[in-house]
Amino acid sequence: MYEFKYHRPGTVRQAANLLVKNEDAKLIAGGHTLVPVMKQRLASPPHLVDLSHIEGLDTIEMKGRSLVIGATAKHAEVANSAVVGEAIPALAELAGLIGDPAVRHRGTIGGSLANNDPTADYPAAVLALGATIVTNKRRLKAEEYFQGLFSTALEADEIITKVMFPVPKKAAYVKFRNQASRYALVGVFVAKRPSDVRVAVTGAGSDGVFRVTAFEDALKKRFSHKVLDGIAVSADGLNSDLHGSAEYRAHLIGVLTRRAVEAANAKD
Numbered sequence: 001m002y003e004f005k006y007h008r009p010g011t012v013r014q015a016a017n018l019l020v021k022n023e024d025a026k027l028i029a030g031g032h033t034l035v036p037v038m039k040q041r042l043a044s045p046p047h048l049v050d051l052s053h054i055e056g057l058d059t060i061e062m063k064g065r066s067l068v069i070g071a072t073a074k075h076a077e078v079a080n081s082a083v084v085g086e087a088i089p090a091l092a093e094l095a096g097l098i099g100d101p102a103v104r105h106r107g108t109i110g111g112s113l114a115n116n117d118p119t120a121d122y123p124a125a126v127l128a129l130g131a132t133i134v135t136n137k138r139r140l141k142a143e144e145y146f147q148g149l150f151s152t153a154l155e156a157d158e159i160i161t162k163v164m165f166p167v168p169k170k171a172a173y174v175k176f177r178n179q180a181s182r183y184a185l186v187g188v189f190v191a192k193r194p195s196d197v198r199v200a201v202t203g204a205g206s207d208g209v210f211r212v213t214a215f216e217d218a219l220k221k222r223f224s225h226k227v228l229d230g231i232a233v234s235a236d237g238l239n240s241d242l243h244g245s246a247e248y249r250a251h252l253i254g255v256l257t258r259r260a261v262e263a264a265n266a267k268d
């Protein structure tokens, strides 16, 4: 029978020490990805280090011009936070679109980003907004953090402590979801930042989240969905599965980006 030892540290330092001391130990936050994987015996860590009792790790606050969200903040807390709603309403809306109420009341932003599922929602916001992932060891820019399918720059004993989102001028997230799993078939986050425009796509890329620079260049000149007319998205490198072909996903990227730009402009 598979057995594991459960640890409940009170601080990030204690959690980090437990990871170093116990080989193959795994962090657990909301458990909504890890526990199903353990039930299927695809992972059987001998030690589980629970982050959910560390005080202050779920804080949501403004620090200067950045919105700072603690790693154990749950999706429902982000969705319902007045601070998030005021600073980056598109991020609150994104969190409210994740899974179902049970998932939103257990799953955390840190767990989602550590897992880096190619169809998860937060990676699109992190890349489009140019967020910084803060760990117990360092700060990682979004561009260096995401390294492909379920792969990140995190080391085995590294713990995400918070995510810092610079506040954009305008932003919107539009998702076309898989009706069964509720993950994104395609999700597009558009952010008009002080210096540029970023368009980040989740759900469609075979390597995970990515940016659409042809759209970004056009939108930087004029932030209107009309400038996207005539710019085609290539299906090369996009996912093709029983839920939709690569060509269908390429089409959706165009449609959803237009809708996201319209939605961002409608917030004025």
Ligand SMILES: Cc1cc2nc3c(=O)[nH]c(=O)nc-3n(C[C@H](O)[C@H](O)[C@H](O)COP(=O)(O)OP(=O)(O)OC[C@H]3O[C@@H](n4cnc5c(N)ncnc54)[C@H](O)[C@@H]3O)c2cc1C
Pocket: 026, 027, 028, 029, 030, 031, 032, 033, 034, 035, 036, 051, 071, 072, 097, 098, 099, 100, 103, 106, 107, 108, 109, 110, 111, 112, 113, 114, 115, 117, 119, 120, 121, 122, 154, 158, 159, 160, 161, 181, 182, 183, 184
């Ligand atoms: C039915 C269902 C539907 C879902 N639908 C969606 C959806 O529509 N969109 C979406 O984006 N997601 C969806 N999810 C995933 C959900 O958002 C998960 O909660 C999330 O991916 C993982 O967060 P967690 O806190 O549960 O992490 P856990 O399951 O606790 O951990 C996941 C991984 O992250 C590691 N980890 C956790 N916290 C940290 C940390 N702070 N630092 C470093 N490593 C850490 C763990 O060791 C583990 O490897 C769905 C899940 C389910 C079960």
